[in-house]
Each structure stands twice: as C-alpha cells, then as structure tokens.
Amino acid sequence: xxxxxxxxxxxxxxxxxxxxxxxxxxxxxxxxxxxxxxxxxxxxxxxxxxxxxxxxxxxxxxxxxxxxxxxxxxxxxxxxxxxxxxxxxxxxxxxxxxxxxxxxxxxxxx
Amino acid sequence: xxxxxxxxxxxxxxxxxxxxxxxxxxxxxxxxxxxxxxxxxxxxxxxxxxxxxxxxxxxxxxxxxxxxxxxxxxxxxxxxxxxxxxxxxxxxxxxxxxxxxxxxxxxxxxxxxxxxxxxxxxxxxxxxxxxxxxxxxxxxxxxxxxxxxxxxxxxxxxxxxxxxxxxxxxxxxxxxxxxxxxxxxxxxxxxxxxxxxxxxxxxxxxxxxxxxxxxxxxxxxxxxxxxxxxxxx
Numbered sequence: 001x002x003x004x005x006x007x008x009x010x011x012x013x014x015x016x017x018x019x020x021x022x023x024x025x026x027x028x029x030x031x032x033x034x035x036x037x038x039x040x041x042x043x044x045x046x047x048x049x050x051x052x053x054x055x056x057x058x059x060x061x062x063x064x065x066x067x068x069x070x071x072x073x074x075x076x077x078x079x080x081x082x083x084x085x086x087x088x089x090x091x092x093x094x095x096x097x098x099x100x101x102x103x104x105x106x107x108x109x110x
Numbered sequence: 111x112x113x114x115x116x117x118x119x120x121x122x123x124x125x126x127x128x129x130x131x132x133x134x135x136x137x138x139x140x141x142x143x144x145x146x147x148x149x150x151x152x153x154x155x156x157x158x159x160x161x162x163x164x165x166x167x168x169x170x171x172x173x174x175x176x177x178x179x180x181x182x183x184x185x186x187x188x189x190x191x192x193x194x195x196x197x198x199x200x201x202x203x204x205x206x207x208x209x210x211x212x213x214x215x216x217x218x219x220x221x222x223x224x225x226x227x228x229x230x231x232x233x234x235x236x237x238x239x240x241x242x243x244x245x246x247x248x249x250x251x252x253x254x255x256x257x258x259x260x261x262x263x264x265x266x267x268x269x270x271x272x273x274x275x276x277x278x279x280x281x282x283x284x285x286x287x288x289x290x291x292x293x294x295x296x297x298x299x300x301x302x303x304x305x306x307x308x309x310x311x312x313x314x315x316x317x318x319x320x321x322x323x324x325x326x327x328x329x330x331x332x333x334x335x336x337x338x339x340x341x342x343x
Contacts, residue, residue, distance in 0.1 A: 008148070008173040011182045015169045016159040018186035019193070023218050026197030032205050043329055044199045048227040049292065050301025050325050051195060052285050054318065055220060057305035059278035061314040074278070081279045085286050095127045098279040103272035 069110040077102035114243075117235045121243035124229045128221045129251045131276040136255020137262070139166055144260045146174045153260035157253040161217060165189045166256075191319045195326065196223040203227075203241070210242045217245045221277070228284045301325055 030036040063071040081098035088094070140153045148170075156166050168189055172182050196218050203226065204214050218226075222245050231240035289298055301321075308321035 007176055008152075010179060011169060011172050011177060012152075012156055012160065014179050014182045015162075015165060015172075015186050016156075018183050019160055019162045019165060019190050020216055022187065022190050023193050023197060023215055025194055026201060027204070027211075027215050030201055036201055039330055039333060040198060041202070042333055043326065044201055046294075046297040046329055047195055047199045047326070048223075049288050049297040050304075050329070051192075051199070051322075052224060052227075052281055052288060053298045053300075053302030054305040054321055054325070055224065055281045056278065056285055057302055057309060058318055059281060061309060061317070073272075074275075077275060078278070078282060081282050082286060085283050091283050091287075092126060094283050095276060095279040098282075099130075099273065099276045102275040102279075106272040 073102055073105040073110050076105060113236065114239055117231070117239035118243050120232050120235050121240050121247055124225060125244055125247045125251070127276060127280045128225065128248050131221065131274070131280065132248060132251035133255040133258075134273045134276075135163060136252045136257075137259030139163070139170070140256040140259025140261070141263060142167065143170050143256075144263050146170055148173070148260070150257050150260035153256040154253065157249075157256040161249055161252065162190055162193075162219060163252070188316065188319060192220075192322050193218060195322050196220075199223070199227060207238055207242070210238065214242065214245055217249050219248065221280070222248045224281060224284050228287060297329070300328065304328070 030040060060071075060074055063074050065071045077098050080101050081094050084097055085091070085094035136157065139157075140150065143153050143156070144150070156169065160166055160169065165186055168185060169182070171177075172185065197215065200214075200218065200223070204211055207214050225244050225248075226241055229240075229244065231237040285298065285302075289295060292298075304325050305317065305321040308317040308324065311317070312320050
C-alpha cells in the first residue's frame with residue numbers, strides 16, 4: 001500500500017467535491033421553481049454551439065504547426081472526417097474512419 | 111412491455127464513439143495510476159466519484175506529489191471551471207428530469223454534454239430515459255476503462271497511439287451537424303475563433319477558462335445582434 005494513502009484519499013475527496021460543486025452551481029443558482037433571467041436562458045441557447053467549436057480547438061491544442069510533422073496528421077484526418085461526414089452523413093463512419101486514418105498516420109508515416 | 115430497452119439501445123448507439131474514447135482514455139488513466147503505486151480500487155473510487163477525465167490525470171500528479179488540499183481545490187476549479195457553462199446550457203433540458211436530475215448534473219462531462227445537446231431521441235423513445243442512459247453509459251465506459259487499465263498495467267495488446275483522436279473526430283462531427291442544422295452560425299464560429307485567440311495568448315494549459323469567460327461576455331454584450339438570423343431553439 002502506498003505510504004501516502006491517507007493524504008491521497010483526502011485529495012480524491014477534495015477533487016470529487018469541488019468538481020461536483022462546480023457542476024451543481026448553475027442549478028443551485030437557478031432552481032426550477034424560480035424564473036431564470038432571460039440573459040441566462042439566451043446564453044444557454046448559444047453556448048452549446050460555441051462550446052463545441054471551442055472543444056475542437058481544445059482537442060487540437062497539442063498540435064505544433066511550426067515543428068515536424070507540422071500538424072499534418074491532424075489536418076489530413078480532420079479533412080477526411082469532414083469530407084466523409086458531409087458526403088455520407090454517417091456519424092460512426094466519419095469518426096471510425098477518421099480515427100483509424102489518424103492512427104495509421106501517426107504510427108506508420110509520421 | 112419494458113419501455114426502457116428502446117431508450118437504452120438508442121442511447122448505446124449514440125454513445126459508441128464515446129465508448130471507444132472513454133475505454134482507451136480511461137485505460138490510459140488506470141495505467142498511469144497503477145504506475146504511481148495505486149491499485150485498481152483507487153481507479154474505481156476516482157472514476158465513480160470524481161468522474162472528470164483531465165482532472166483525474168491531474169489528480170494522479172497531486173497524489174504522487176503529496177499536494178495540499180488547497181492546491182487540489184484550486185487546480186480543480188481551474189481545470190473543471192468550464193463545466194459551469196455546461197450547466198448553464200442544460201438548465202432547461204434538466205428541468206423536468208425528476209429523480210434523475212442530481213445524477214444528470216453530477217455526470218455532466220465534456221463528452222456527455224456534447225451528446226446531450228446534439229443527440230435526439232428517436233420517435234417512440236422517452237427523451238428523459240434516453241438522456242439518462244447516455245449519461246450513465248458514458249460513466250460506465252469510463253469506470254470500466256480505468257479499472258481495466260489499472261488492473262492490466264501497461265499490457266495493452268496493440269499499439270494504441272493516436273486513439274485519442276476519436277474525441278477530436280467526435281467534436282468535429284457534432285460541430286458540422288450543428289453547423290448545417292442551424293440558421294445562426296455566429297455562435298459556433300465565435301466560440302472557435304475566441305478559443306483560438308486565447309490559445310495563442312494564454313497557452314495551451316489554461317486557455318479554455320478565459321475563452322469561456324470571453325465568449326460569455328461577448329454573448330451577453332451583443333445578445334440581440336447574435337440572436338438575430340432566425341431562432342435557434
């Protein structure tokens with residue numbers, strides 16, 4: 001057993017409680033019984049699209065365009081995902097083929 | 111006739127990309143945890159009660175470095191602060207979830223959030239059951255992956271380098287779907303653009319939170335203009 005188990009358990013508890021607190025905060029601030037202010041509701045309507053755009057950027061944050069391989073595997077695989085998806089409209093196919101292509105690229109070519 | 115099965119099946123098909131990603135990322139977390147001397151029981155505990163991907167990786171570092179409670183709480187606020195904004199977007203959708211509501215709130219990760227705001231329940235399937243099963247399945251994948259990873263150690267049977275691209279592909283596909291479905295494309299463009307600028311200004315370890323604050327500020331300031339171009343529901 002790890003000698004720091006007590007402190008580690010404490011850290012797990014703090015991280016778990018803080019995470020749950022963050023996730024619960026909006027629902028505690030704007031409970032179902034009370035009318036949620038209109039600016040917050042309109043924010044809730046536009047944020048999902050914005051956050052998805054943001055998460056795409058977030059996933060690509062470790063790409064360095066100025067160093068080998070210049071983000072080429074990501075670019076090629078992303079174009080494949082987008083092209084395939086606009087063409088076939090099949091979510092699983094776009095994701096599966098794109099990921100397989102990316103794995104081939106980083107393991108065998110770059 | 112059990113009405114839950116169709117919802118479970120529909121949710122299962124929607125969550126297949128996340129299953130792939132969570133099983134592998136979870137396994138990677140388990141392997142990392144195991145390498146620091148913590149058994150699969152710790153992996154189970156953390157994935158059940160914390161259930162936040164990137165923060166669990168960070169927590170391994172905190173545990174190994176015997177960090178203080180205060181720094182653990184602060185780092186969690188910084189890494190998971192973005193989840194505040196997911197809740198704001200789900201206020202209406204979770205409103206009538208009843209007994210399932212606390213779990214829906216607890217389990218709102220990046221990936222579950224992205225599915226909940228894009229996936230539509232098929233005809234004849236209760237949307238609440240459907241949403242609940244999406245959330246539950248996602249966490250089960252994560253728990254299973256992390257426990258298996260910790261138990262198996264570093265013995266992955268094949269070269270899994272690049273498998274994490276499944277998340278990038280998932281978000282890209284959702285982005286494209288929303289792009290084509292919605293009359294108003296400014297929010298999506300603005301979100302991506304602001305994230306890119308913040309990435310360049312703040313660096314990759316902390317840029318997500320400032321970009322969320324900036325996007326929120328811009329939306330609030332230009333609310334009427336941005337809402338124009340048709341209702342987006």
